[in-house]
Amino acid sequence: MxxxxxxxxxxxxxxxxxxxxxxxxxxxxxxxxxxxxxxxxAPHTTTDEEQILKTVLDGRARQNQLQAAIDEVAQSRGIRKSEAARQLRRQRPALFD
Incomplete structure (x- = not known):
């Protein structure tokens, strides 16, 4: 062999x-x-495709967190999601960066 x-x-x-x-x-x-x-x-080197995928997935996770925060504000205050987004943007602008 x-x-x-x-x-x-x-x-x-x-x-x-x-x-x-x-x-x-x-x-x-x-x-x-x-x-x-x-x-x-063996050590692993991150490829460009892996980095792009990580960026996309991080973006989706952040978007999902933002949407969850908007939904929570809208439901707790009994307002529309658009109004909840405006209020949340004023209170926590870092979420929208």
């Missing part, structure tokens, strides 16, 4: 032998757990 120095090379070897991607990963992990552990311990 060949000597593999990386988990990716081992996985590609199994994939080239006709296994599906998932089965190749499973076989590589089972046959060489040391290479898999080495892969898991």
């Amino acid at each position: 060949q000597k593999f120095t990386s988990f990716e090379d081992l996985q590609q070897h199994y994939a080239k032998s006709g296994m599906s991607g998932t089965l190749a990963l499973k076989a590589a992990r089972s046959s060489r757990p040391d290479l898999f552990a080495k892969l898991q311990q």
Whole structure:
């Protein structure tokens, strides 16, 4: 059997032998757990796509928090959401930055 120095090379070897991607990963992990552990311990660098996704998700979370605050003010004071948003903007402008 060949000597593999990386988990990716081992996985590609199994994939080239006709296994599906998932089965190749499973076989590589089972046959060489040391290479898999080495892969898991490697430092991760954040890609541009990951950073964009994080920014989008953070934006959505912030938007959801703002909407929840508006809903709470509207319900507790018995006013329309548009009026609640105006009041909230005056009271807590940092939420809208």
